[in-house]
Ligand SMILES: [Zn+2]
């Protein structure tokens with residue numbers, strides 16, 4: 001075994017290993033962000049909107065509750081008094097998704113996405129589109 005090369009080889013190996021670890025970290029970060037978007041954690045409610053890069057706010061007509069039927073109970077907690085229909089809009093690819101649901105006075109003001117969950121909010125959007 002000739003001497004001299006060993007040191008260089010070890011240094012190159014260490015450099016390659018560091019580069020590989022950097023790539024791995026970047027990939028993990030990308031995957032984490034994708035997972036966040038897919039589970040809806042990256043969504044924003046209309047109240048959060050403050051950037052210029054976002055689409056124009058949704059139509060008042062779309063957010064209007066004039067045509068929305070009031071359920072018998074609050075969808076958030078099951079209460080049967082002080083019920084009212086509320087609408088909420090979330091940013092979606094190409095614009096907004098607006099859904100409506102029945103809430104009591106206590107639940108009004110809470111995030112519909114948190115109260116209903118992503119699947120529940122989706123059906124609230126489908127429901128609102130029917131009237
Ligand atoms: Zn409630």
Ligand SMILES: [Zn+2]
Pocket residue numbers: 065067068069099100101127128129131
């Ligand atoms: Zn509605």
